[in-house]
Amino acid sequence: MTQLLVIKDKIRDIFRKYDKIFIIVLKFVLALIVFSTLTKEIGYDERLAKKSITLILSAVSAFTPGAFMVFLASILSLAHIFAASKILAALFLVIIAILYFLFARFSPRYAWVIVAIPVLHKFHLAYMVPMILGLIGTPVASFAVIVGVVVTFLISLIKEAATIAAGTAFAADDILALYTYVIKSFTGNKKMIAMAAVFIIVLFITYIIRKLRIEHAFEIAIIGSTLLTIILSLVTGITFGRFDSTGAMILGSVASGIIAYVVQFFRFVLDYSATKKVQFEDDDFYYYVKAVPKLRVSSPEVNVKTISKADAGEDEEETDSYEDGLEEPIDGADKDVF
Amino acid sequence: MITNEKLRLMTRMTIFEESEEGKEAIRIGHYFKHDYIRWELIKTIISVTIAYVLILGMVVLYKLEYLIANALVLDYRGILMKVLGIYLVLIVIYVSGAVIGYSYKYNRERRNLGRYEKSLKRLSGIYKKEETK
Numbered sequence: 232m233t234q235l236l237v238i239k240d241k242i243r244d245i246f247r248k249y250d251k252i253f254i255i256v257l258k259f260v261l262a263l264i265v266f267s268t269l270t271k272e273i274g275y276d277e278r279l280a281k282k283s284i285t286l287i288l289s290a291v292s293a294f295t296p297g298a299f300m301v302f303l304a305s306i307l308s309l310a311h312i313f314a315a316s317k318i319l320a321a322l323f324l325v326i327i328a329i330l331y332f333l334f335a336r337f338s339p340r341y342a343w344v345i346v347a348i349p350v351l352h353k354f355h356l357a358y359m360v361p362m363i364l365g366l367i368g369t370p371v372a373s374f375a376v377i378v379g380v381v382v383t384f385l386i387s388l389i390k391e392a393a394t395i396a397a398g399t400a401f402a403a404d405d406i407l408a409l410y411t412y413v414i415k416s417f418t419g420n421k422k423m424i425a426m427a428a429v430f431i432i433v434l435f436i437t438y439i440i441r442k443l444r445i446e447h448a449f450e451i452a453i454i455g456s457t458l459l460t461i462i463l464s465l466v467t468g469i470t471f472g473r474f475d476s477t478g479a480m481i482l483g484s485v486a487s488g489i490i491a492y493v494v495q496f497f498r499f500v501l502d503y504s505a506t507k508k509v510q511f512e513d514d515d516f517y518y519y520v521k522a523v524p525k526l527r528v529s530s531p532e533v534n535v536k537t538i539s540k541a542d543a544g545e546d547e548e549e550t551d552s553y554e555d556g557l558e559e560p561i562d563g564a565d566k567d568v569f
Numbered sequence: 570m571i572t573n574e575k576l577r578l579m580t581r582m583t584i585f586e587e588s589e590e591g592k593e594a595i596r597i598g599h600y601f602k603h604d605y606i607r608w609e610l611i612k613t614i615i616s617v618t619i620a621y622v623l624i625l626g627m628v629v630l631y632k633l634e635y636l637i638a639n640a641l642v643l644d645y646r647g648i649l650m651k652v653l654g655i656y657l658v659l660i661v662i663y664v665s666g667a668v669i670g671y672s673y674k675y676n677r678e679r680r681n682l683g684r685y686e687k688s689l690k691r692l693s694g695i696y697k698k699e700e701t702k
Contacts, residue, residue, distance in 0.1 A: 325623055332620035337670070371670070407633065414631050509583040513696075516571065520580045 239496065247506055247523075255293045262292035262300050268350045269304060269311075272386060275393065276314035279307065298342040312389055316396035318406050319389055322413055330381060334374040341368065341375035348379030348430075349386055355479040357383070358464075359487030359494075361430040362456045365437025366449060366495045373431045380427040388416055422474045425467035433460050449495050457488035570699060578692045585685050594681040597674070606671050613667040614660060621656055 246253055266285045274280035288307065292300035305327060313320035335345065344360055351357040360379065364372040392413050417423075433456050440452035461484045468477065475483065507522040585591035597605060629636065636643070 325627065329620045329623050332616040332623075336616060407630075411631060414627065507584050507587075509580060509587065511579055511583045513579070518576070518579065520576070520583075522580055522584060 242497075250506070258297075258300075259289050259293035262289035265300065265304055265346050265350050266292075266307065268353055269307060272353070273308060273311045273315075273390060273393070275311045279310055279314075298339065301342040301346050304346050308386075312393070315389075315393040316409070318409055319392055319396055319413070322410065323385070323389060326381075326385060326417075330378045335378045338371045338374040341372040344372060344375035344379045345382060346379075348376070349383040352383050352475075355475055355483035356487055356490070357430075358433075358460045358480075358484045359490050361434040362437055362453065362460070362487055362491040363494055365434045365456060366441055366452060366491060367498055368434075368438075370435055370438055373434060376430045376434060377427050380423060380430060383426075384420055384423040385417070388413060388420075391416070421471040422467075425471040426474045429460065429463040429467055432463060450492070453488050453492050453495070456491070457484050460484040460487070572695075575692065575695055578688050578695075582685060582688050582692070590681060591685070594678040594685070597678040598682045600675075602672070602675050605675050606668060609671045610664060610667055613663055617659055617663045618656075621659060625652065 263285065266288050270280050270285055278284075288303055292303060309320055309324060309327075312323050335342070338344075341364070344364065348357050348360050351360065357379075361376060364376065392409060395412065396409055436459055437452045437456040440455055441448050445451070461481055464473075464475070464480050464484070465477070468474075468480075473480070506524070509518075509520050509522065511518050511520075586595065600608070
């Protein structure tokens with residue numbers, strides 16, 4: 232266990248050194264996955280489906296806030312759907328607007344969830360989103376989860392409708408028929424409601440467990456949420472129809488659990504490892520300060536000296552509680568002031 | 570005069586001010602609680618109303634054939650009551666949720682700001698001491 236923490240520490244050192252580059256590269260790769268998947272699914276506009284466009288959009292997303300990527304993804308989706316059918320594009324826009332006004336605006340911090348769920352669903356890994364949100368987020372993220380799930384089904388529906396729309400003339404009857412088909416498929420979709428319900432329940436249960444003041448709360452939360460995802464998905468699958476094949480769902484849930492564990496293991500790296508460079512002034516001086524976070528596990532040279540099992544257990548407990556202490560962003564040396 | 574304590578306070582306060590958490594806490598700290606909640610409530614009501622109008626439009630379009638066919642015999646009063654009724658229920662749910670949610674958020678951000686403000690006071694005290702010396 233201590234070895235793992237020492238490895239984590241070493242990785243954190245590397246990350247700390249190159250953190251800005253790491254983050255840009257990570258954002259670029261994630262954006263590339265999102266835009267590539269989007270283009271693959273609904274890339275109806277040939278000009279916009281070019282790899283160069285995907286690369287440019289990913290590059291822009293690498294240097295801008297996460298919410299901007301969601302915005303770009305929405306615009307790109309709309310543009311592609313517009314190329315397939317103007318009616319569908321209008322419908323897509325209205326539904327997105329409704330989702331925004333009723334749900335998305337209440338969890339702006341979780342805008343990334345709205346693209347993560349549809350994209351990950353293609354790889355049967357969407358289950359990790361409520362798990363991760365339960366571990367590092369708050370229940371407010373449920374709003375973003377609902378939007379993410381709806382967008383997932385909306386895109387599938389648009390794909391189906393686009394093939395119908397291809398043969399549609401712009402007669403009022405045809406437009407109305409297409410519109411009615413989409414709305415009927417959308418509102419009658421029990422699988423979508425079931426998936427949203429499963430995700431929200433998993434999010435809440437994971438959140439509740441990890442907030443418990445027990446040892447290994449995170450690990451228990453991950454195992455619990457993986458099992459819960461499988462059970463709930465099986466139950467809703469039998470009742471409302473599966474939104475994923477059973478094998479893929481089980482594998483996906485387990486893989487999601489593993490990924491969630493890795494994410495939680497490294498989450499402090501992203502929040503606290505970055506060296507902060509700040510500038511400020513007072514009446515007399517300008518200050519240029521480099522603040523290097525001091526989050527260190529004891530080095531191996533110290534731990535090797537531990538002989539008895541009891542001592543090793545104590546060290547581990549201290550490490551655990553030290554990690555718990557990291558939930559407070561400012562170190563607890565002086566709890567009242569910074 | 571540069572002292573470790575001054576430097577520590579100023580650095581941590583700047584880190585807080587530049588963090589996402591800090592920016593949000595400072596932004597919300599400018600409002601009184603009831604002003605903040607009232608403003609968020611207004612935005613919520615407007616958003617829900619826009620969404621409801623859009624949904625209503627979609628429903629009308631969906632049932633257009635039926636509406637046109639029965640335009641003369643429709644119970645307009647009944648439909649209006651139903652439409653308004655659903656709207657009111659929706660507003661009540663969202664307003665209750667918003668009041669609870671934004672109240673909680675305001676309290677949480679104020680707590681975050683509390684430590685920052687204490688640091689500010691302490692720093693101010695240090696400067697005053699230096700001036701009187």
